[in-house]
Amino acid sequence: MINLKPLIETFKKAIYGRDVRQSIVDLAQAIGDNHNEQETLRNEVKTLNADTKEENRQGKEYITNKTAEMDNAITAGKSTIETTVSTGKAAVDSKVSEAVSTIGSGKSELDTKINAGIGKLGAKTTEGEQALSAKTQSGISSLEQKTTKSTQTVEAVISRASESKAAVDTAITKAGESKAALENTIQKSESGKTSLDSTIQQSTIKDKELESHIAEINQIIADGKAVTKDELKAEILKLKGLSIEVLDTLPESGKAGVIYFIKATTGSEQNLFDEYAWVQDKWEMIGSKSIDLSQYVEKAEHESFKRDTVNKIGAIKGSVEKLDRKVEANMPLVKVVRPLPNFSGKEYDCFWVLQKTPLNLSEGSEASPFSHYVKAYCKVILDKNRSLVMGDAQNSVLMLSGWETPDDMPDLDCTKIFRQFKSAVFGNAIQNQYGNPPKGKIVDIIVEGNTLGISFKTEDLQLTLKNEEINVVCEAYI
Incomplete structure (x- = not known):
């Protein structure tokens, strides 16, 4: 841009009309040249504005193409990108318009000063030149900053959109894995139901076989072929x-x-x-050799008949025991008299706990799928803070545990019990073991002399013993 200051100084020093006219012409020409340079700058700003719009247009088109490749899960992200680009474009347009307006305002002010008077032209022209230069540089700098910021914003939005698509892809993969796991679980459930239906069907068949065995025994008794235990014993004594x-x-x-x-x-x-x-x-x-023995039973036939009879009786017994475990009934209240060891008036409790444990059976086995056994827990309260707890392990051994064992502690034999319908007697052993016995219910209790027989279905049986009562109370907890 032409410096007007020397021309203004020449204009001030001109004396003759020719010199004055020439200085005016020179000054006007310089001002015209400055105006042309301003027009050139304005055109460059317009070109920069057009280039910025084109870059924004291309950026918007790129973003639109990228977001079109994503699925419906990132539609909201696409809307955010378009909004951000539109906002950046509006900001750039606003700054460009502001710069153009500022340049136009400077030119208008400069023209006004020239028309107002040549005398004031020097100072005003210098002031207008400085203002125009500062504002033009500020507009260009602001435009460059806004353009750079808009480009960075667009790139950041594109980066966030890519991250959103990656997150959606990961979620879809995990959803597929969850679906496969669910289908596997459903398949296992269907297999378990088929196995349960088969077990129920086999149980129904066994119940029918039990009814057949009972009918055979009743027929033997009705035909008078059965021999009682007392009759057989009398014949042996003879x-x-x-x-x-x-x-x-x-x-x-x-x-x-x-x-x-x-x-x-x-x-x-x-x-x-x-x-x-x-x-x-x-x-x-x-x-003698003449005696007819054809009606006598041979020894081999007798042994075979005996084995068959024993096997049938065993099968019937197992079926009856299985049927007993299926009976739905409440246990009656039964009192079993038992002698007490002398604990000098201390409180004494016995807990008999019936438990059921599943067995691992081979395929085709006709045995019951559960093994039942009885545990005993005996507790002696010595005083407020000390006690002895006796509970048997699975091998039917009475376990004694506690903080103190008295010197005169007698051997304890709470009673004889059945374990899987076989008699078992508890012995004594010492072991540190604490815990409370569980509660439950059973079907029936059979008391015969000193033997406690148990016909049961579920888990627990509790027997409580108090010193002042001198007996054992068997209670069912339903």
């Missing part, structure tokens, strides 16, 4: 020891309990004697 005597001829009389072998007149190598016994004061022939 048996006496036997002896054998071998003679050539039969004597006139004999002795009870002796079998006489008399050599037969005819016979084979395996049948050389006739057998006699002295019964009711006369001879009774027992056997």
Whole structure:
């Protein structure tokens, strides 16, 4: 831009009209040149504005293309990007318009000063030149800063959009994994239901077999073929020891309990004697080769029949025990009298706990899927702060534990119990072990003499013993 200060000084020093006119012409020409330079600067600003708009347009188009590749999960992000770009464009346009307006205002002010008077032109022109230069440089600098900031904003938005798409892709992958895990769980549940249906069907078949076995036993009893235990014992007691005597001829009389072998007149190598016994004061022939034995049961047949009978009885017993465990009934209140050890009036409690434990059975096994056994817990309260707790382990051994064992502590035999319907007696052992016995319910209690029999279905049985009552109270907790 042309410096007007020397021309103004020449104008001030001009004396003659020609010199004055020439200085005015020179000054006007310089002002015109400055005006042309301002127009050139304005055009450059317009060009910069157009370039900025084009860059913004290209940035917007790039962002639009990128966001179109994303799915519906980042639609909100796309809207944010478009809004941000639009805001940046408006800010750039505003700053450009402000710069153009400032330049125009400077030119208008300069023209006014020229028309107002040549005398005031020097100072005003210098002031207008300085103001115009400062404002023009400020506008250009502000425009460059806004353009740079807009570009950085667009790049940041694009970066955030890429991060959002990566997060959505990760979420979709995890959702697929969760769906696969859920389908696997559903498949296992369906398999478990099929196994349960099969177990219920097998249980129904076993119940029908039990009914058949019971009907067979009832028929044996009805036919009179069953022999009671007392009848069999009476017959065994009647048996006496036997002896054998071998003679050539039969004597006139004999002795009870002796079998006489008399050599037969005819016979084979395996049948050389006739057998006699002295019964009711006369001879009774027992056997010879001429006796028909076809109606007698042979030993092999007898053993086979005995094995079959024992197996049937065992199967029936197992089925009955299984049926007992299925019975839905409340346990009656039963009192079992038991002697107490002497603890000098101390309070004494016994807890009998019935427990059920699942077994690992081989495929095709007809056994019950649960093993039942009884645990005993006996507690002696010595004083307010000390006590002895006795509880058996799974091997039916009574465990004794506590802070102190008295010197006169007697051997404790709370009672005899059944474990899986077999009698088991608790012994004594010392072990540090604390805990409270659980509670539950059973089906029935059978008391016979000194034996406590238990017919049960569920988990727990509690027996409570108080010193002043001298008995055991069996209670069901439903």
